[in-house]
Amino acid sequence: MKVNRRKMATSRIEILMQRAEEAYPRDKALAHRYAALARGLLTRHNAKFPKHWKRRVCKKCGKFLVVGDNCRVRTHKSRVTITCLECGDVVRVPFK
Numbered sequence: 001m002k003v004n005r006r007k008m009a010t011s012r013i014e015i016l017m018q019r020a021e022e023a024y025p026r027d028k029a030l031a032h033r034y035a036a037l038a039r040g041l042l043t044r045h046n047a048k049f050p051k052h053w054k055r056r057v058c059k060k061c062g063k064f065l066v067v068g069d070n071c072r073v074r075t076h077k078s079r080v081t082i083t084c085l086e087c088g089d090v091v092r093v094p095f096k
């Protein structure tokens with residue numbers, strides 16, 4: 001039962017994040033709201049972001065991140081550095 005609920009939460013997160021992506025160009029506040037809702041589901045259902053969405057939400061301020069608009073992605077010394085331009089939080093992801 002628990003696994004099932006988590007799966008359901010994950011699919012709802014998927015939908016919310018797609019809506020956020022659609023909404024972003026015309027209504028940034030709405031996109032951030034969707035991202036916040038998705039993040040709420042994570043904690044409530046002990047679920048995880050699908051991999052392709054994981055880096056699209058700032059861990060600190062919870063805003064929806066769009067590369068080239070409100071977040072900066074740089075590679076340096078085999079690390080990807082993702083900077084949230086909303087709150088200035090930096091996430092570094094190593095790669096080979």
Ligand SMILES: [Zn+2]
Pocket residue numbers: 058059060061062063084085086087088089
């Ligand atoms: Zn942020």
